[in-house]
Amino acid sequence: MRRRIAAAAAVLALALALTATACGGKKSAKVNRPAVESQEQQFQAPNEGDPIAIFHTSKGEIRAVLYPDDAPMAVENFTGLVEQGYYNGLTFHRAVYGALVQGGDDTGTGLGGATIWRDNPFPVEPSDRLHHYAGALCVAHSEEDAASNLSQFYFVQALPGLDRSLQSQMEEAGVRQEVIDAYKEAGGLPYLDNRYTVFGQVYEGMDVVDAIAAVDTDENDKPTEDVLIEKVELAVYSTSAS
Numbered sequence: 001m002r003r004r005i006a007a008a009a010a011v012l013a014l015a016l017a018l019t020a021t022a023c024g025g026k027k028s029a030k031v032n033r034p035a036v037e038s039q040e041q042q043f044q045a046p047n048e049g050d051p052i053a054i055f056h057t058s059k060g061e062i063r064a065v066l067y068p069d070d071a072p073m074a075v076e077n078f079t080g081l082v083e084q085g086y087y088n089g090l091t092f093h094r095a096v097y098g099a100l101v102q103g104g105d106d107t108g109t110g111l112g113g114a115t116i117w118r119d120n121p122f123p124v125e126p127s128d129r130l131h132h133y134a135g136a137l138c139v140a141h142s143e144e145d146a147a148s149n150l151s152q153f154y155f156v157q158a159l160p161g162l163d164r165s166l167q168s169q170m171e172e173a174g175v176r177q178e179v180i181d182a183y184k185e186a187g188g189l190p191y192l193d194n195r196y197t198v199f200g201q202v203y204e205g206m207d208v209v210d211a212i213a214a215v216d217t218d219e220n221d222k223p224t225e226d227v228l229i230e231k232v233e234l235a236v237y238s239t240s241a242s
Contacts, residue, residue, distance in 0.1 A: 033186075033206060040178060040179065041067070051065070053082065054232065054234075054235060056229075056232070057208060057227065057228060060208035062208050064155075064200040065200060067201075071198065073123070074122070074199035075199050076116070082234050083234070087103075087231075089228065092212055095213050098159050101155050102140055103154075105152050121147055121148045124196060131179055131188065132156050132158075132198060133182055133186045134158045134186045135156060135203075136156040138196050138197060139152070139197040140154050155202060158187040159187050160185065
């Protein structure tokens, strides 16, 4: 039996509740995102020669730096599928405003996916160097099986800020203060840390992620209009070309 590949629907109920409180439940493609000052890796500008992925979508271009040192299997699978042209022409089949936008399923249903390893899944690669901050690029998997990672991915589209109750929970759990401070500025989905693999970070095009998240959706969070992933390209970061 196929299982819907999600980004923790149960914990997303909390995310949606917090979003409704923060923004009155209204979607907006224009989000005022502050420049985050943090030493956390995801808020550092890419270095010359870092691997990047360029997502050409029907809403615009998204650029993300990839982290093969911290999430080697996720990056290897993603880049291998990109080289095969797997993602070209697919859609973002899920959009949850204030939480995430998800794509990478060749069936467009949330039930499909592939890997470069004959479609065999791979495990979660947790890292304290990578977190579910707004703009994080992550691997989606079945809620029932953390080792069911395939081709589906999501961008975290959380709004800036951190709910005080979540902050207290993080402090009680011993989360590093640097991580808490980054979440307070950027926003994110900290309850997904260590449960899902973060393998990249948007450094250009967060406005496009916001625009995708703001589209009209049905009762299953599926956009009522197709939001296409026209093409995904791989490159290396260069200050002369940025």
